[in-house]
Amino acid sequence: MSAALHDSEALRGEVWRVAGAVTDPEIPVLSIADLGVLRDVAIVDGRVEVAITPTYSGCPAMNMIALEIELALEKAGIGPVTVKTVLSPAWTTEWMTEDGRRKLREYGIAPPAKGGGRRALFGEDQVACPQCGSTSTAELAPFGSTSCKSLWQCKTCREPFDYFKCH
Amino acid sequence: MAGASITVAETPLVRYLLRRADDALILGHRLSEWCGKAPMMEEEMALANMGLDLIGQARSLYTYAGEVEAAGRDEDAYAYLRDVRGYGNLLLVEQPNGDFAATMVRQLFYSAFIDPYWRALMGSSDATLAAIAAKAEKESAYHVRHSAEWVIRLGDGTPESHRRAQEALDGLWAFTGEMFETDAGERSLIAEGIVPDPEALRAVWLESVAKVVAQAGLTLPQNAWMQKGGRSGEHSEHLGHLLSDLQYMQRAFPGATW
Structure with missing residues (x-):
């Protein structure tokens, strides 16, 4: 037994x-x-x-x-x-592990803001560029290459990048 | 004859689930019709993404309807094998896409209602419904935001975009009353705490829409006369055409798979 x-x-x-x-x-x-x-x-x-x-x-x-x-x-x-x-x-994106967040960033996708959720949805988003780390970034389109991502661009290094949306 | 139409034995809960699923499926299908025709690449993605969310919500609701009806039907049977009179979606969501302004106004009207509705449904005494609502509510929040931003941009844009946005508001307004309609079956579900009363959300909906319309510099229509019939299967001529497109493959080749 x-x-x-x-x-x-x-x-x-x-x-x-x-x-x-x-x-x-x-x-x-x-x-x-x-x-x-x-x-x-x-x-x-x-x-x-x-x-x-x-x-x-x-x-x-x-x-x-x-x-x-x-x-x-x-x-x-x-x-x-x-x-x-x-x-x-x-x-919820809150379930994503720290390791997962790091891997996303290294892959070129900005990980979802911690503790984001609805506040981030309607407030001022601040998303750090996964390439250079600059927080001077802007959203290009709220719906990106997949349902879970939006499209952003870094104003410092000029690279476009995906942001994993808060959910 | 697997391609023949089905008739569903409708209890109040099954009827409720099919109506809400039909809203999501038909609006999702309408948005998918923009594929390849959206005004810009970003909108191509946005419309397809919102359509995908809606079809996903429809799938969850149809699947649950299948469990409740317990007649061995899956999501596909409800979507592909019911005739137009068996569909209980809102007239609003079956209206043709029109121009981009009409699509965005239709999306705003529906999303500004369904977003607080899903939130209210999260408190359902039915655990499956509460779970479907919790999932859908995160998605509808993005749809409200997106359609609101566009209505503001169009209303506050060029004279041409303003004119078209106002025409869309005026043209679709009469289809909004149906969102708050309930029948005896749904009222019994409301009384049991299984579903929320849509009438209780009218003020919230009107406030959200009025705020966007004011910010867009547009005028909120005032006419009180409202179209109805969608919930009881009396549709505009548009739904039959939509379904012939949606259902063609399964009707012509019953049980066809990829």
Whole structure:
């Protein structure tokens, strides 16, 4: 009994490690663990259940991420697997790990302002350029290359960049 | 005949879910019609992004309707296999895109309503509805901001953009009353604390819209007569044409997949 429980805990950890390493197809430097998209792993009657949550309602990456999780687990010899989508609690950029924020910046995307949310939505945004660090930046377009990003430009180094919107 | 039309056994909750899902799907489809035709690249992206948010919200609501109806139907069955009379969306969202001003005014009217509505729905005693609302509310906040900024820019722009924005306001105004309409079924859901009363949001909506219109230097229409019928399936001629485009593939090739 306790051996079985131990096995199941070990399996859970292994699933979390393998599934969590799956990357966002739109932002390949971020894993779904970094993003906070991977919500739960459960072993139910020998079946592995992985719960993920969408960043945006219409995020087209969700189907892709679910497929990638199944493939990654199959490759690791783990199965059978069910990937389900959960909506509550609603995903927020606050769940993004520090490591995730650093990786985003290094990739050239300004990470979401901490503690932003609605205040940042209507107040004065101040976003630091991921290239040169200058805070003299301006929004070019509120909707960018994907649902989760807006398009900005740095007034100091003149580079355009994506900003991961507060959510 | 998988392509044949379906008739949904509508309980008040199923009817409610389909109406709200239809609003989001039809407006999302309208925005998608701008693809390749937007006035500038940034708007191309913005319109497609907002459309994607709306279609995502519709998917969540249809999926939940499928669970509640428990007749084995998925989101696609509701979207592709109901006839025009089975659709319960607002007349506002099915109105043709018109020019860019009309699209932005329509977006402002709807977003300024649905944004506080989702916020109110987050307090629903139904956990799934509350979760869908919590997700959608973050998206609608961006839609209000974007459409408001454009209406201000157009109203306060050139004489031509001002004229067109005012025409859009006047032309779409009569479709706004329907947003606050409820029937007996929805009122029973309101009484049970499952959904908020849209009438309670009328003042908030009017205040948001009036503020934007004033800042744009435009005039808020005063006519009180309002169009209705969308909620009970009596649509303008535009919805049938839209659905023939939206549903064609699944009707002609039932069950077709990518």
